[in-house]
Each structure stands twice: as structure tokens, then as C-alpha cells.
Amino acid sequence: MGKYKVTYLPDGEGYTIPSFSYHGSTEEDWKNLKQYLTKEGKSLMSIGSFLIEYKNEKILFDLGIGDIHYTQPEGSGDGGELLNNLKKAGLDRKDITKVIYSHFHPDHIGWTSIEENCKRILTFPNADYYSSKNEWDFWKDNINHPLAVDQKGFREPLEGKIKFLKDGEEIIPNLFVKFEFGHTPGLINLILNVDEKRIWFMSDMVHSDLQFENPDWCFFSDNNEERAIKTRKNTFDDLSKPNTIIANSHFVEDAFGYLKKEGEGKYKFERYTK
Numbered sequence: 536m537g538k539y540k541v542t543y544l545p546d547g548e549g550y551t552i553p554s555f556s557y558h559g560s561t562e563e564d565w566k567n568l569k570q571y572l573t574k575e576g577k578s579l580m581s582i583g584s585f586l587i588e589y590k591n592e593k594i595l596f597d598l599g600i601g602d603i604h605y606t607q608p609e610g611s612g613d614g615g616e617l618l619n620n621l622k623k624a625g626l627d628r629k630d631i632t633k634v635i636y637s638h639f640h641p642d643h644i645g646w647t648s649i650e651e652n653c654k655r656i657l658t659f660p661n662a663d664y665y666s667s668k669n670e671w672d673f674w675k676d677n678i679n680h681p682l683a684v685d686q687k688g689f690r691e692p693l694e695g696k697i698k699f700l701k702d703g704e705e706i707i708p709n710l711f712v713k714f715e716f717g718h719t720p721g722l723i724n725l726i727l728n729v730d731e732k733r734i735w736f737m738s739d740m741v742h743s744d745l746q747f748e749n750p751d752w753c754f755f756s757d758n759n760e761e762r763a764i765k766t767r768k769n770t771f772d773d774l775s776k777p778n779t780i781i782a783n784s785h786f787v788e789d790a791f792g793y794l795k796k797e798g799e800g801k802y803k804f805e806r807y808t809k
């Protein structure tokens with residue numbers, strides 16, 4: 536778009552048990568949504584980062600899950616492809632100028648640090664790192680939370696380095712911060728305005744386009760379900776405005792799409808490629 540280039544860089548995939556992952560949905564609901572499920576009946580989501588390029592700026596919004604493979608009763612996941620996909624986009628990790636975290640769940644911070652000479656170092660040595668202060672403070676106070684950040688791999692390398700963004704702040708020309716607290720206490724969205732269009736990087740306000748039709752369904756990691764539902768309901772109207780491209784790293788097939796309003800409180804998502 537214009538002088539801006541936006542690319543989705545997948546890191547891997549996650550699989551969850553749908554009626555467990557989406558609070559408010561039932562097994563009956565999923566029987567009619569087989570197209571959203573794998574052969575094994577799991578719901579799939581992509582995990583990855585958005586690369587925003589403008590002049591000398593090479594910005595990553597979120598950092599995937601990292602080079603890990605996990606299996607838990609409630610789901611499984613694989614990461615590890617982010618740096619390969621960055622290379623395919625023609626960039627080295629030293630080229631990244633800014634890292635912006637939407638929030639600190641494990642599937643968004645995985646590539647914060649790597650090991651070099653037995654030490655954890657920041658993966659993107661020339662980047663400035665940003666989040667909201669709310670997000671940083673919340674996870675500082677909640678080290679025993681089931682989704683708590685890794686102290687050695689995340690918090691320690693970033694301590695004293697992380698910078699805090701304000702709501703409405705313009706990070707580079709036409710790229711704005713939008714606070715959408717709910718999924719976590721400090722969730723950030725980004726909005727890039729170019730010409731008459733905008734790309735809205737909505738992060739984990741929703742985890743599947745099914746939540747546009749079912750805003751009351753809460754993903755199991757929604758920190759404050761009531762607030763997460765409110766955030767969804769309050770933003771869908773704005774998200775469905777003309778010339779708004781939605782970007783979400785968890786969507787499968789295509790990370791980009793449009794939201795169409797079909798009636799009061801009724802929305803339908805369409806993939807960009809359609």
C-alpha cells in the first residue's frame with residue numbers, strides 16, 4: 536500500500552479443542568462448523584508476526600511462539616519459522632528497527648531472545664521494543680499466572696529496554712496505537728492509514744473469524760471475559776467501515792480480510808483473497 540509494505544510472516548500453528556477453547560460454544564455448535572476443524576476435530580490457528588516496512592523502518596508486530604513444540608491435553612502447537620520467513624522477505628534479524636508487542640501471551644513473544652554463547656540475548660539487536668505499560672506491569676505482578684511470561688527468556692532481556700506506547704500515539708507516519716484492553720489488561724492494536732484505506736491490526740480481540748458472528752464466545756485466554764466481549768461488540772461497527780482491511784495473525788488461510796455489516800449486531804468476515 537503506497538510507500539508501506541505489509542507482510543504476514545507465519546511462525547507456526549496451534550491446535551486446540553474447540554469447545555474447550557471457545558467458552559460459550561458447545562459441541563453441538565461445532566458439529567455445524569466442520570469446515571473450521573481439522574480431520575481430528577481440532578480448531579487450527581496460525582501463529583506469527585506482521586512485518587511493516589516504510590523507508591528505513593522495518594517493524595515487527597508481535598514475535599510468534601518461538602522455536603518450540605508443545606503438546607498439552609487442551610491443545611498443541613509448533614513454532615520456529617519466523618526467522619526463515621523473515622529471510623524470505625529479504626531481511627535479517629539485524630535489520631529490524633522496532634518490535635511492538637500487542638500483548639505478552641506466549642504465542643506473541645516467542646522470538647524475544649535467543650541463546651548465544653550460553654547467554655540470552657535479544658533476537659533483534661538493533662530494534663527498539665515497545666508495549667503498553669499496563670501489559671508490562673500486569674505480568675510483573677502475575678508471575679504465577681498459568682500464561683505468565685518467561686522470566687529468563689523474556690522479562691530479563693527486556694528489563695530497562697522496553698518502551699511504553701500511549702493510546703493514539705503515532706509510531707511512524709500514519710501508524711497509530713489503539714488500546715483495546717480486555718483480552719489482556721494491556722492489549723494494543725495498530726492502525727495504518729494509507730490514502731483512503733486503513734489496515735487494522737486487531738491482534739487477539741478475536742482468535743477466529745467465527746467470533747465476528749459470535750462475539751460472546753470467549754477464547755480461554757481472554758483475561759477479562761466481560762471486558763473482552765464489550766471490546767468486540769464496541770469495535771465491530773468501526774471494523775466494518777468501508778476500506779478497512781483487518782489483519783489478524785491467528786486467522787487461517789489468509790491473515791487479511793474485510794468485515795461486512797449485515798444488520799444490527801450482525802457481521803460476516805470475508806477473506807482478502809476472495
Ligand SMILES: [Zn+2]
Nearest residue numbers: 640642643739
Ligand atoms: Zn494469540
